[in-house]
Amino acid sequence: MGASRAVRIIVVAACVAAAVVTAASAFGASRGRHIQLGVLGNPAIFDPLTGQNTNVRLNIIAWNQGGGRLEYFAKLFAGMGDEPMLGLGIPGGSPITPMSIAHGQDDAFLVALNEAVAAFGKPIYIRPLAEMNGAWNSYCAYNRNGSSRGPRYATSQFRKAFARIYLIVHGAADANAKLAHLGMPPVAGVLAPAPLAQLIWNPQGFGDPNLPGNSAQAYYPGNAYVDVVGDDLYDQHFKAEWPAADALYRAHPGKPFAFPEWGLWGIDDPAFVRTMATFVRQHRRTILISYYAGQPGSVFDLARKPRSRAAYRQLIAPLGE
Secondary structure, three states: OOEOHHHHHHHHHHOOHHHHOOHHHHHHHHOOOOOEEEEEOOHHHHHHHHOOOOOEEEEEEEOOHHHHOHHHHHHHHHOOOOOOEEEEEOOOOOOOOHHHHHOOOOHHHHHHHHHHHHHHOOOEEEEEOOOOOEOOOOOOOEOOOOOEOOHHHOHHHHHHHHHHHHHHHHOOOOHHHHHHHOOOOOOOOOOOOOOOEEEEEOOOOOOEOOOHHHOHHHHOOOHHHOOEEEEEEEEOOOOOOHHHHHHHHHHOOOOOEEEEEEEEOOOOOHHHHHHHHHHHHHOOOEEEEEEEOOOOOOOOOHHHOHHHHHHHHHHHHHHHO
């Protein structure tokens, strides 16, 4: 989930020229493009700190949280900015697996979410089962030692599960026909059209464990079931490096790109912030970057990273203007 120390050294060397970029040049390079800026945390605290105008607020909930009630989702969405980004995760130890989702056993939650998204009636990002190729997540196909977690977690089941989530959340009129074509049972429930939903498929650039079978592409459900391709990138010691982000971007040339999570994990490294600004300017399909996280006192808190905070204010905040 971030660059290693060695990679950071390479990044610093590669970005010496970018270090002299001013706020004015950053704005000029992005003129004509509106990059959505997000945060996991409170914009009322994060925005004055960074100069950012947050329009996407990330919130991550567990599967079945809120009991699938429309009132729960309505309240949740109302506090998440101009365009919410809702992450859906599965806690460890849960009986929910990629296979159970693919087989329709967990449709009630998805049908309720579809109803809530349709009722919301505005653009919204839905980010299901992110970082699926990271062994720290219960829905990864592999354990950290490289052993398989078995058929219920197979990448083939994940691909079907994601396609099912996509069709139900969007309320596709032909959802059951497409599910049948994919070898899955029909939806038990009535769906409402939700064309403004944008589903983000969000692996890590590198798998952990880093095996061919655990690559990002192994989990890709197909272009018909993805609206936005995302990558999470942290500056610390995990294998989610800039070359991997670039490769993921280039692997899906027809899709908008996003960093639903990016951040500085316990270090103050303005070169990482500068490189993000450079990446966004040079990769024209990038539409969203969301800082993780804005909570005061956390290891990611920019208030504790004065050099990175200055770079963020100078180079990232103007991208959203």
